[in-house]
Amino acid sequence: MITRDSLQVNDDESPLLDDLKRDMKVTSTDEAIQRAVEALRKHFDGKGSRLPFDYDSATGRFTAIDSDYLKFVKEMSSIRSINTKAHDFECSIAKRLGQRATGSIHRVGHPRDQKKKRDDFNAHLKTLGFGRPVLLGHDKDGGFDILWLLPVGTIPHRPLVSVQCKNGKFNMDVADQSVGAGSRSFSQHSGLQPSVHVPCVLFNDYICPDILSAKQLNFVPLGLTDLAPATEPISVQLI
Numbered sequence: 001m002i003t004r005d006s007l008q009v010n011d012d013e014s015p016l017l018d019d020l021k022r023d024m025k026v027t028s029t030d031e032a033i034q035r036a037v038e039a040l041r042k043h044f045d046g047k048g049s050r051l052p053f054d055y056d057s058a059t060g061r062f063t064a065i066d067s068d069y070l071k072f073v074k075e076m077s078s079i080r081s082i083n084t085k086a087h088d089f090e091c092s093i094a095k096r097l098g099q100r101a102t103g104s105i106h107r108v109g110h111p112r113d114q115k116k117k118r119d120d121f122n123a124h125l126k127t128l129g130f131g132r133p134v135l136l137g138h139d140k141d142g143g144f145d146i147l148w149l150l151p152v153g154t155i156p157h158r159p160l161v162s163v164q165c166k167n168g169k170f171n172m173d174v175a176d177q178s179v180g181a182g183s184r185s186f187s188q189h190s191g192l193q194p195s196v197h198v199p200c201v202l203f204n205d206y207i208c209p210d211i212l213s214a215k216q217l218n219f220v221p222l223g224l225t226d227l228a229p230a231t232e233p234i235s236v237q238l239i
């Protein structure tokens with residue numbers, strides 16, 4: 001639980017609150033917080049999830065609802081941009097994705113705790129539909145971090161999503177490079193053409209529309225809020 005007293009700041013003492021008021025285009029701190037909370041609520045609603053905390057505008061009090069997810073966000077933020085923590089980031093993302101998605105999640109990035117040898121890695125990917133070796137030469141993971149097999153179809157004709165994990169802030173150039181490496185490896189698949197697989201790049205960041213290019217993207221941009229627990233059932237619309 002966080003209250004205004006917990007922050008121990010006045011309106012003129014917090015650059016963060018000043019930035020918030022500027023972003024929300026208001027002069028009152030209370031109104032800025034209220035607008036920000038509503039914007040976050042809409043953001044999580046758009047993810048098919050819910051805001052992980054409650055806010056009481058009458059008392060200015062925040063109360064945690066989903067402590068597990070908030071703990072996950074805190075832990076990921078604490079290791080952001082630390083190269084030695086890339087392995088931990090990928091494994092945490094795979095586990096969170098497994099709580100939200102259906103199908104089969106495989107964390108195959110480097111370094112691996114199991115199947116470290118090239119032949120073992122290629123053998124595992126063969127069970128996912130790759131008819132030819134993915135690791136060739138000095139490849140460490142073939143540009144793959146997480147492979148998500150959707151719960152339809154039969155291997156090797158089962159749709160597959162590639163999730164590249166980047167333990168840093170959103171960067172378009174980094175995303176483009178990741179997608180290129182994975183696409184080349186996907187050409188080794190025996191049942192699906194490279195254009196069939198869905199490339200995603202997940203950053204240790206928050207993906208908002210204002211940081212994305214207006215151009216069409218060749219990957220799906222993901223962030224930490226895409227891993228919040230889903231609260232809505234599958235939507236079926238007959239039009």
